Amino acid sequence: MHTKERDTCCPTPRGSSRRKSNVVECESCGLYGMCQVAGLDAPVPDLIDEIVGRREPIAINQNVITAGMPFGEIYAVKSGSFKTYATLANGDQQIIDFYYPGELMGLEGMSERVYPLSVEALEASSVCRLDFSKLNLLGERMGEFQQQLILALSRRARQDQWVPLLMGAQNAEQRTATFLLSLSDRFAEHDLPSLRFKLPMSRHDIANYLGLAVETVSRMFQRFQSMDLLEVHGRHVELRDIDALRVIAGLNSINGS
Amino acid sequence: MHTKERDTCCPTPRGSSRRKSNVVECESCGLYGMCQVAGLDAPVPDLIDEIVGRREPIAINQNVITAGMPFGEIYAVKSGSFKTYATLANGDQQIIDFYYPGELMGLEGMSERVYPLSVEALEASSVCRLDFSKLNLLGERMGEFQQQLILALSRRARQDQWVPLLMGAQNAEQRTATFLLSLSDRFAEHDLPSLRFKLPMSRHDIANYLGLAVETVSRMFQRFQSMDLLEVHGRHVELRDIDALRVIAGLNSINGS
């Protein structure tokens, strides 16, 4: 515990390369560019504290965003993980996506000024918060900020291309393999271990997301394990033969090899 | 045929409310705001002609964008329709999305400066083209333009929320119903007839997109027809009981009722 050292998203000193389990450093955070614009070289010294919320703890199962609420801020995952979901007519939820450290949440609310989806923590987590109502404080640096925002949005558009590949896959085996690979890639993208990791979500959540039955997901994991492609112990996964998984998933072209 | 009247995306006179089959007027075009910034009140009179390509015809099966090419421009569908697809390792394609009049194509290429997906015309179509390399001509109006771009990107992020609902649906019936509803909604969004429309894509494309067999799509259409929910004649569809379709699809919360 440092005394008064800032724990904000951006000004973290680059030196401390020690990584605490699953916490992203600011350099690999989706808000990084925007934090820079907001904080570094800002006319007002502590401008960043006005706009970017410090690392806030979020308890497991706590909602960071509730669908239907007015849009006001976007969030970057600092540690932990989240799921977004829509609530269907019959009351149960359809999981739309998962979020991992470094990724941005709440972007979908911008255009209509209302959050269309809810966001809930899968485990004890923490986030940085970017308050849109205080953006006018940026003044002339707004243009820079907008550019960063455009970058973030287009990165996200690119990521979303994955989804149809995930879901459109013909059978459960391919879908499950693709799911694990996409997870691995997303971890790697933010410099987190990509071959040994903990699944933050329940089997139920995975099944919901993939449009499969819980039992099927279980069976697929067992099948992969019996093929020596991976090792599963509860929520802990180790990918042993990632190339074989790629072959099963049947994709290559997207996101390179 | 007007003599020299401009056929560009934006300055179309609002008066002509006559609609030619499936052509969107500029007011409901995704580029509208950006066109306004680029063209109206611009210091240089015909600045818009420099930046926004006039309505260009695209032949059926012609590629507007080829995956892997360097990013340079975004396109708005003026008339007709398109599909985006990724090419998989085994050579065949996975359809990622369809585009209809008023929607923007190529946004995914912005972040990496390379188009990740190909875009192909499903029928004889036309597009307006926005050239990013000439944006510097905008000068001080750049900020306004960026705001419009941010709006377009976040609208798209919001749209993409549909996809998991489409694909994540448990069975073929739900998926097909959701597909038709999303189609209907997208048409309505751009003031096109939303209950009677022509499917611009083949059954093969629909099946590929939904991750189903062609035959299954056929059977679902027949089933819906026998339930009096719709009427299908080849590629012509008329939705007769859209509420029942919504019940089958099982969604409500997203995109309102």
Place this chain on the structure above:
DNA sequence: CGGGCTGTTGAATACATTCAAGCCCCGTGG
């Protein structure tokens, strides 16, 4: 120690795919 939650495993059913055939629409060429 017992209850609830999460995850796994097994057998029967329901479902989508596959393979195969036939239909329909439309354009081509006789």
Place this chain on the structure above:
DNA sequence: CCACGGGGCTTGAATGTATTCAACAGCCCG
């Protein structure tokens, strides 16, 4: 004008796969 042929679409039975229902195992927490 009609015959032919091809592509897109539909329809029918058999196979294979995922779901469902049910039971049980492991684990955390009281």
